Amino acid sequence: MMEQLTRSGNEAAALGAKLSRAEVIAAYPITPSTFIVEYLAQYIADGELKAKLINVESEHSAMSACIGASLAGARTFTATSSQGLALMHEMLHWAVGARTPVVMAVGNRALAPPWNLYANHQDSIAQRDTGWIEFYCENNQEVLDTIIQAYKVAEDKRVLLPAMVCLDGFILTHTRERVDVPPQDAVDEYLPPYRPEHFVIDFDRPLTENVIVTPAWYMEYQYQLEVAMRNAREVIREANRDFAKKFNRDWGGLVDSYFMEDAEVAIMAMGTIAGTARVAVREMRKAGHKVGLIKLRAFRPFPIEEIRKLGSQLKVLAVIDRNCVFGSGGASCIEAQSALYSIPNRPKVLGFIAGLGGKDVGVESIKYILNKALKVSETGRVEREVEWVNLVGGE
Amino acid sequence: MMPSKVVPLKEISRVELVSKGHNGCPGCGMCISLRQALKGLGKNTVLAIPAGCVPVVAGGPLPLAGLSVPTILCSFDATGAFIAGIEAALDLKGRKKGVNVVGFAGDGGTADIGIQALSGAFERRHDIIYICYDNEAYMNTGIQRSGTTPYGAWTTTTPVGSLKHFKRESKKDMPRIVAAHNPRYVATASIAFPGDFIGKIKRATELGGPSYIHVHSPCPVGWRFPPDKTIEIARLAVLTGMWRLFEIEDGQYRLTLKVPKRKPVAEYLKLQGRFRHLTPADIEEIQREVDKLWEAQPA
Ligand SMILES: Cc1ncc(C[n+]2csc(CCOP(=O)(O)OP(=O)(O)O)c2C)c(N)n1
């Protein structure tokens, strides 16, 4: 029996970790992700989850403890946001290099200064080059489901990389929606216990982890990471397929497409903006425009094949980013441009920066963007490659 | 309180858990403290080692990895958190019985950058043993000042010059800082007194954590003395009172080596190039400080 209740994104994340049977959880509180660990603490206190909770003294230590625990054979989980994720940065590299499949929920929040508690993808986008897998969620159901899938992907022998599951601060973390909670035994069938192939702590066959290497070998290790990240693409597709079969919910794998069969103009978005964009696309379709939506679910690994395939049929792709690579535009826009560059019929790509620091991105904002894109598809002329939407003072 | 027992020389384990031919410098005090510590810990030990000189000995470069116990290289700043995570995982999996989860870190990685993670792990009372090898500077990056560099010492970041010369601040008292966390066990040790050091390690393993042992580990490279003088200098540090051997078990303090007649500190200082610039007045100042500390010290 599926349990249907309204849950906040934070509770959905905690439930995802609980259903995945996380064994060691180490975390430090930061708004808006604080509740995730509070829920988990309660599950442990109530005997619903057999896990160790380490209430560490910083996010840096949270990730360090997760890496130590993961190397010692435990399934690990943590959650953070913004400044906390920034403080973890050094350890994110360690988690990757040590090949520890840590899963982390990130309640996306702006970085100070100026102080702001609301949704912004800069915190996780800034970790792009650490080698973490990055998922972005549209709603609370997807948060719960993606945490379970994230373990499946991270622990796969072809991958062995840590994964973060990102949910927009407040928009998801603090908003209740209907969430179907799958039964534990079904999740157990989907996600077997974590069994590291080389158990690090074997006293008769002692291993040294994270050795020092010379330049000759460092590059070989880095190449293994590159291979793992490439492998992750197929493993994510598989994990999603298997999940869909078992739980009847298909999130699309690396991307989800909506009205893309015959679209000539499309919008691409991550996180909750994709949810709003669905409404805008539906309404514009009713008005007779051939528009569609590409929801980017995995930002790392970037779905190059999917974007090329979907992009080749388009005249214009309008990309919305809730982040900015200062001086160059939004991160996913740059990625899309680079993915599309080598295909013969590449669409024109327009970049839009929107919703920073929790600024509202409504249906009207998306329609504005789609109308701009439609105009470019008619005239063939790109006047502005990157535009900041809804600035108080205008651009 | 049960005092730690000095392990007689002939009872010290013959098993070598540090392999031969590693990359440590000749006469390295840290290498000696690692070797002695592992003799006390035995093979059922998981070791986490942060950046510093110890990974050079125990962590490679590949294919040289020098220990016969499971070893995890960790980040410079988070040894305490790493071993907390390892301990939690082993405990949850029911694999902790008879296993020592140990952090082995330099003074910089302990008293400066790593103090936060160490403090957190001790406050949460993890069952861990944390060993700080104290070579009184950052040796791995080339002899820079650390919080535990003693007053008067030359380092590359407290250089001797016409205006400012040598470290002007006294040594950060790390064992007492850790003791303020009320752990099971805190002790100081010296590689010149291996029976005492290994006895303390054994006591820590018996008690369960959190336990902290701070071992004074002279460094010929940074302290500027010939490599055959390491043990002599380590011993002089204790005999002059520059380094005290004590233990605190569940809050109870005990001096483990009484020095009936302390030698003048000058005997210790004059053997080391890092103190060469000191004037007789500077040395007198250091002597006064040491005397004061001993008077304040519970017997
Ligand atoms: C975050 C970070 N900052 C700086 C360094 C560079 N670093 C490596 S070893 C070291 C000094 C280590 O000193 P200590 O802990 O006293 O050990 P020792 O080298 O003396 O053995 C420093 C500063 C680092 N590895 N990580």
Ligand code: SF4
């Ligand atoms: S620099 Fe000093 S502490 Fe480091 S290996 Fe050499 S002798 Fe040992």
